[in-house]
Amino acid sequence: FPKDITLLEEDGEKVDFNDVAGLEEEKEELKEIVDFLKNPKKYIDYYLF
DSSP states (O other), X not given: OOSSOXXXXXXXXXXXXXXXXXXXXXXXXXXXXXXXXXXXXXXXXXXXX
């Protein structure tokens, strides 16, 4: 996985969460999902205790 959450458009322009307007709650949920995928141990340790 890349270190930053950046997508490449067809024209090569980079797009990240900061470029998306609105839907703040949905963006936060997606960021949490991405963080879980990148750092599952953090969540596993938290929910086991």
